[in-house]
Amino acid sequence: MQQYIIRRTFLNIFVLILVATMVFGALRIDSDHVVNTKAQGCFQDVTGDVEQCKAIARADLGLDSSIFDQYRRYMTDLAQGDLGNAFSNKEPVRDQIMDRVIPSIELGLLQISIGLAVALPVGIISAIRQDQWIDYILRFFTIFFLGIPVFVVAVFVILITSRWFEGTFVADWMGPHGSGWVNIWEDPIQNAKLVFGAALIGGLASGAIIMRFLRSQMLEVMRQDYVRTAWAKGLRERSVVIRHALKNALIPVLTVIGLLLGAVISGNVILETIYNIEGIGFYVVFSALQFDYPVMQGIVLVVAFFLVFINLLVDIAYGWLDPRIRYS
């Protein structure tokens, strides 16, 4: 196990170096445009000629040296956690990402918690009452939330809250708010109001995926011999379902939660933009509209880093929870 963790960590580092190299390449596909975009900021400071501005921008970006030097410098900076400066306000990208990572993590965690809170009871009931009317109703809702994209649901929620629930507490909690963003430590209640709508929509979407998987796992486990033994011993239904079946059905669900994170991050880009939550996704769209490349690169790198290591954690937890899994 230890060996496995060490090997996987090294492999992940290798994967991340590849990711960084590709991102490095993306900026250099058309460096002229990047230089021009950066030089635009310079016109306000130096009333000089365009070429001078471009030369400064080129030097700033390190585009004046050979490609190998550039690569080496980029990688050393990266290893030290330096993601460069944003074009728009010339502040370090790292600090800006740090500022905005909290709302995103908050939204992501809330989503997954809501998803689990919905999926656990629904998945269990729908499995132990298979093909009864309650199973059909629950499965219909799952298919609904699986099929309907997050931002379509969001649009309808906004429409309904702002048209018929204007000024009520429903609009307060579910509707979008203006540009006034508050962090969780400034005003937790206001913050919760801002995030809750987005988290509920995203949470139901992830809950649908978890529930579908949990249901099929439960159906499989409920047919195992040891569950029949538990029934035969005369245990109560609750004990059979929760203590015997659920425990084993939950383990594979863990991997789904790992896979879900990618979807949650992509979904967050949309939800944060619609709901004006100033997290990573909001920031990346904002930067894309201004062609702020260092910010976009930085965010892609940070998110990739996150995804790769969360997946490693999930795999490790999987092996730890299920002794049948042997990594070699």
Added chain:
Amino acid sequence: MAQEQAVPAAAVPAAAEYPLRKRASAWQNVIKFIRRKPLGALGFFLIFFLIAMTLGTPKAEFSVPELPHSPLGFKLGQPWLAPYGQEENFKNASGRLNTHAAPTTDHWLGTDGSGRDNWSRIVWGARRSLFVGIWALTLATLVGTFIGVITGYFRGAFDTGLQRFMDALQAFPPLLTLILILTLRPFTAEPSLVVAAFALGFVGIPQVQRIVRGVVLSTREQQYIDAARVIGATDARTMRYYILPNIMASVIVVFSTGLGVVILAEAALAFLVPQAVPAEGASWGLMLQTANADGLATHPWPGIVSALAIALAVLGFNLAGDALRDVLDPRLRVG
């Protein structure tokens, strides 16, 4: 011999008395599918409707007389189901632009902020969604299947190396990568649908490759693959004639499920970063983006209509993909 003769001839019925089981006609098969998979049938219905929306007489020089505006008015170059052109602005009685009209008999899904007919724009937009979806998925499936078959078949160091590369590609968060690619200048100077489609396809390659590789890994252990090797088939021949036909079902399933994902991604991209996709022509994502910017509370119709179009298209491909998977390849079933 003696015993056979003991059976009286009358006990053995003539051949005609066993009715031969007729082969089910195509129509009967369709009915059977609808009965067994009602949701899948709904999905196929949505897909056929989506395809029907894209149909129209070509813009070419055929000398067909121009017919008046009406549904099924067969105007040249215009989808049959679209009563009006995609950029036609309508005026109301007082001569102003008829903006944000509620549904009427003329515009039965209302008009948008520039006085254009919502239903017509939905129909026109279907072409764009399907165009992007099919090109992106074609790229992703061709390349993904090619790499998947090779890596799954050869295994070894080659597989491991390429797999790490694929891991790196998969570590990119898809939507963020799309935004990053499409805001690079060569692509934004003149946003084109083909570029958007290829970027979407590129992002999809590792996903397809991973699924295909998994299926190949189990297929290559089959006895008929060993048999092929024994009769001296080369690696290329084994892959082309023995493995590929046997994974086709999985590839078809991946294709149909993927189309929904790509159509959704294109709409999300247009919604988030409108300058990354061409502004001319109707697009569901752009319609939703404009509707959202105009204020959904005051002018709900364009938003409702475009959101429903996206949702139904995605739902259609998901349901059809699920049903296809159950019928063609239950191995891919996740939950």
